[in-house]
Amino acid sequence: MARYIGPVCRLCRREGMKLFLKGDRCLTGKCSVDRRPSAPGQHGAANKKLKEYGLQLREKQKARRFYGVQEAQFKNYFVKADRAKGVTGENLLSLLESRLDNVVYRMGMAESRKEARQLVLHAHFRLNGKKVSVPSLIVKVGDVITLNETSRSSAKIKELIEGLETRIAPKWLDVDKTNVSAVVNAVPTRQDVDFPFEEHLIVELYSK
Secondary structure, eight states, X not given: OOOOOSOHHHHHXXXXXXXXXXXXXXXXXXXXXXXXXXXXXXXXXXOOOOOHHHHHHHHHHHHHHHHTOOHHHHHHHHHHHHHSXXXXXXXXXXXXHXXXXXXXXXXXXXXXXXXXXXXXXXXXXXXXXXXXXXXXOBOOTTOEEEEOGGGGGSHHHHHHHHGGGGOOOOTTEEEETTTTEEEEOSOOOGGGOOSOOOHHHHHHHHTO
């Protein structure tokens, strides 16, 4: 399974904004974007004006990195979004929001999407009562995500459960913080995405 294993702060600097790839650390003074706002590399500090293609590419890379999705998989999501009814860009963001690793992050059981991905890969969660280990699974309305009882003994899991009280879940998720579970009560919409994407640029890029 392909995945990025390099320094994630470098990705934020390349996009010129915080993608919150390290969770709460990104809100502290240790954030690389605050300390070194220029793009990485020898010529990162150069003031480059992007043309149309460059703007579209950067928006696609921003979305891909924000959700932790590889190129081929991201393109597959676009194809699926384009075939579905409705606005393609909004469909794309809805699909990305519906990924199981993102749902675990949204319910507050991970400090970042990368951590949520690891938790799912290690089968710490169940989907509709069945153990799962595939972060890219797309959840549907009515699906129930629960924490494995055997995982509660983990020191890290205990720490995450304690932090649940301070995390706010989106409206499309009904989170039971006591039992550490969540029910998908609606399909996530564009309004549920709390990041300033310009998804029309992604659509323009893939439509060429």
